[in-house]
Amino acid sequence: QVQLVESGGGVVQPGRSLRLSCAASGFRFSSYGMHWVRQAPGKGLEWVAVISYDGNNKYYADSVKGRFTISRDNSKNTLYVQMNSLRAEDTAKYYCVKDVRTEAADLDYWGQGTLVTVSS
Amino acid sequence: AIQLTQSPSSLSASVGDRVTITCRASQGVSSGLAWYQQKPGKPPNLLIYDASNLKSGVPSRFSGSGSGTDFTLTISSLQPEDFATYYCQQFNSFPLTFGQGTRLEIK
Numbered sequence: 001q002v003q004l005v006e007s008g009g010g011v012v013q014p015g016r017s018l019r020l021s022c023a024a025s026g027f028r029f030s031s032y033g034m035h036w037v038r039q040a041p042g043k044g045l046e047w048v049a050v051i052s053y054d055g056n057n058k059y060y061a062d063s064v065k066g067r068f069t070i071s072r073d074n075s076k077n078t079l080y081v082q083m084n085s086l087r088a089e090d091t092a093k094y095y096c097v098k099d100v101r102t103e104a105a106d107l108d109y110w111g112q113g114t115l116v117t118v119s120s
Numbered sequence: 121a122i123q124l125t126q127s128p129s130s131l132s133a134s135v136g137d138r139v140t141i142t143c144r145a146s147q148g149v150s151s152g153l154a155w156y157q158q159k160p161g162k163p164p165n166l167l168i169y170d171a172s173n174l175k176s177g178v179p180s181r182f183s184g185s186g187s188g189t190d191f192t193l194t195i196s197s198l199q200p201e202d203f204a205t206y207y208c209q210q211f212n213s214f215p216l217t218f219g220q221g222t223r224l225e226i227k
Contacts, residue, residue, distance in 0.1 A: 105152070
């Protein structure tokens with residue numbers, strides 16, 4: 001069965017960096033678009049970024065553009081997001097999410113999430 | 121960015137009720153819309169894809185309809201396990217966006 005396991009979350013000071021990882025299994029990772037979606041405590045869902053199946057296309061939310069970089073290693077079945085210049089408003093649970101298609105469409109499998117807290 | 125507005129934002133209903141949640145897009149998204157259910161402390165779960173298609177394994181009491189700017193999620197007969205928060209999401213254009221959520225509570 002599809003499994004998505006995020007790691008790398010924690011407490012970080014404003015302005016610092018953090019890299020999240022997502023280990024995927026149970027499906028052909030290299031065939032699907034992959035996303036990061038976040039949810040601040042007690043708030044709704046916010047889409048963060050997507051990377052196409054081959055890594056050639058990447059799109060970002062305006063709120064993270066220029067600060068976050070999504071990437072993938074299809075040989076390791078792993079998705080990443082490098083988060084720089086972190087702000088308090090980036091505090092959220094970050095979900096790794098599989099797309100149903102090669103780039104961006106419906107989101108059919110979600111990890112359990114990893115919590116990022118940006119605080120001094 | 122395309123804005124999605126869900127109504128109502130919260131709803132109280134009883135087991136067995138028929139419930140409809142609407143999602144209105146600020147511009148047309150064709151059929152590029154999905155619906156998700158989220159329970160407390162859990163990740164969202166895809167219910168409806170491409171506006172009207174039921175994901176395999178999702179109970180048939182859930183249905184979706186609409187295209188363009190107006191969409192609905194209907195639960196034909198509420199069950200106890202359906203009390204949760206529901207989100208719509210569009211993927212017609214970047215950035216992808218979610219509605220603000222509809223919290224469905226027990227009356």
